[in-house]
Amino acid sequence: MKSLVNLFITSFIFVLTAYSQETNLTEVLLPERSPKSLIEQSVGLTKFKISYNRPSKKGRVIFGNLVPFGDLWRTGANANTTITASTPFTIAKKQINAGTYAIFTIPNKEYWEIILYSDHNGWGTPEKIDESKIVLKTKINTKHLTSAVESFSINFTDLNSNKANLNLEWENTRVTIPIYLDTKKYALNNINSFLSPHELNFRKMANYLISEGIELEKSLDICDQIIEKNKGQLSGVWGYHFKALAYKKLNKPRDSKSQIEQGIKYVNSIESLSNEYKKELINILKENKIF
Secondary structure: OHHHHHHHHHHHHHHHHHHHHHHOOOOOOOOOOOOEEEEEEEEOOEEEEEEEEOOEOOOOOOEOOOEOOOOOEOOOOOEOOEEEEOOOEEEOOEEEOOEEEEEEEEEOOOEEEEEEEOOOOOEOOOOOOOHHHEEEEEEEEEEEEEEEEEEEEEEEEOOOOOEEEEEEEEEEEEEEEEEEOOHHHHHHHHHHHOOOOOHHHHHHHHHHHHHHOOOHHHHHHHHHHHHHHOOOOOOHHHHHHHHHHHHHHOOOHHHHHHHHHHHHHHHHHOOOOOHHHHHHHHHHHHHOOOO
16 A cells, blocks of 8 residues: 555646746645745754655654654655765764765654665655665664653754764654764874964864863974964964963973963053953953863
8 A cells, every 4th residue: 555655646746846847837835734944954064954845743643653663754854854964973883974864763662763765765765775875774762751752853952073863853852863973083183184384274273172171282383383383472472371371281280381471471462452452352362261
């Protein structure tokens, strides 16, 4: 029965498309029962896109009824729900190459099976799963939501540079898929290959390395370049600020204090600065915090 329904829908769309092309038919615009949604989210240096359709509950019992437990589900409505990533990413300790994949799921009451499938241009679900096209298959426990979600929703939460949670939510069920990224690897490659001498780029690189607590010795060299390239200028103070932070991360409080003192001396030497602005900069140096 399922195969006949899918065949009917596919045939209908094919015929309508062919007819439209042959007759230059302009299709009447009407609301979709399951509106299409496109999510674009940057996580670290990776760009994600989620394309899916959003069916609504409309008073129906969804899981265990409309979407039977134990059956393969398209994870939405209409065409394949897809995820696109610009860099490799990891789910359940499995690294997945950059690219586009269909998201299929097998809902159960206590857990869902999550499947990423390399063939992502289909409609609905495949008549038969090709095992060679399964890129990922893993089980993730469900979470009960006290407030029902009317329209099926996919969203990203809990973002940082190296991780994000991808949530699937409908009715009173949420499934959270942790996604991990090797952002530090790509950031370090960018830093090591970057040739622009602009001072702002040095500040961005120093800030990133110190914030992540990586390559701290390299961050000290970058701070020296900030100071050297901005002698007598306001921007030079950031070299002392970041250098003090790097020494703090390296657990060298004396060196950190020395950089703060040098920074204060540097600020006071810039005659063009007002006393009020000097006071603000000195406070930033003394606070010795990432911002």
